[in-house]
Amino acid sequence: MKLFIGAALLLTSAAANAGFVHPLDFDGSEAQKQEVISYIQKRVKADYCDGQLDMCQPTTLRMMEKQNLNAFKKLTKVSDRQVLDRVIKDYCQGTLDMCSYTTLEMMYKQNAKATKQELSW
Incomplete structure (x- = not known):
């Protein structure tokens, strides 16, 4: 039973992250722009409409979509790929x-x- 639940969680996580574009691999093409927008829309809907959090209002969804797009744009300009890759691993590819x-x-x-x-004294 535990194995089944673990597998279901991994599949859910993988399905929710389908279409994820790594910000430092973003090439600025129209195709990737649409992929990012689609991912953000699906992710925000999943987070605010389909989960335990029930805040599925158009105003909330658009606000969160805009925040995610702005965050993505900032992430395309970060300088430490190693740190970003670790954050992505922890929050997108792990159990969280x-x-x-x-x-x-x-x-x-x-x-x-x-x-x-x-750490210092």
């Missing part, structure tokens, strides 16, 4: 299914900042 560009941007900023810090 929090693969919105907004989450990725927020966690990228935090992780990039943390890589420059050390």
Whole structure:
């Protein structure tokens, strides 16, 4: 039973992340722009309409779509691919299914900042 649930979670996560475009692999083509928009729309709908969070109002959906698109655009300009790849691995390819560009941007900023810090007294 546990194996079945684990497999179902992996399939759900993979299905939810279909169409994901890595921001640093974005080439600016119309095809990729449409792929990013489609992914964002599906992701926002899944997060706000199809899950436990019931905030499926047009105003909320458009606001979150816009935030995700702005986050994606910022992520296309980041300088540390290694940090971004790790954030994507943790939030898109692991057991956590929090693969919105907004989450990725927020966690990228935090992780990039943390890589420059050390524990001190």
